[in-house]
């Protein structure tokens with residue numbers, strides 16, 4: 001699925017992705033109780049809130065990983081919540097990128113193989129995948145460790161590798177769940193600076209879950225979630 005998401009139309013354009021009035025419980029535990037969030041092309045939206053407030057659950061619903069019990073997630077012409085499993089999985093592979101708290105790199109593969117992996121899985125040839133991976137490794141400043149394995153690199157290098165991997169297939173939306181949560185502040189700032197620069201220069205929309213105000217400050221907008229309900233939208237405090 002390809003969306004027209006020119007950066008020139010960021011301000012007024014339809015959101016690229018919009019979840020509205022999402023509800024989801026895990027057994028007796030309500031995780032989302034009326035959560036809404038939209039993100040536009042080239043925009044970074046931070047989801048903040050205390051532990052257990054529903055941030056990750058909201059991200060997972062927006063990304064089509066979890067199905068809400070009610071509410072909609074619009075992506076282009078689709079309601080993701082109405083798509084069959086197979087189509088939602090395909091959409092995640094082709095249109096979305098993911099960065100998690102612990103990079104979740106494949107330990108047996110080198111940095112450049114990890115970055116190229118989404119392209120290889122999508123059937124892109126070896127040479128072309130390496131070429132495109134090299135571009136993103138340079139952009140995320142991990143070229144010097146291209147032939148290292150995840151066990152041989154620092155946490156910050158690992159997260160920058162994970163960001164390069166999330167971006168390598170030119171996703172429309174990147175979902176980042178506490179991408180700096182396991183890093184010291186300097187390494188975290190480097191990851192966030194690079195991620196927000198890339199989003200700013202491109203049409204990539206970023207949904208960023210964080211409990212750290214310093215990380216949320218990199219976003220264009222902040223959505224606060226409390227007890228499963230999104231509270232208000234605000235400019236992040238810088």
Ligand SMILES: Nc1ncnc2c1ncn2[C@@H]1O[C@H](COP(=O)(O)OP(=O)(O)OP(=O)(O)O)[C@@H](O)[C@H]1O
Pocket residue numbers: 026029030031049050051052053054055056057058211
């Ligand atoms: N798989 C699950 N099974 C049962 N309960 C869950 C599950 N995932 C989340 N929950 C519950 O749903 C609520 C919201 O959890 P969620 O992980 O979305 O919060 P969060 O804001 O991301 O928290 P944190 O900042 O601690 O990661 C919590 O009460 C949590 O215990």
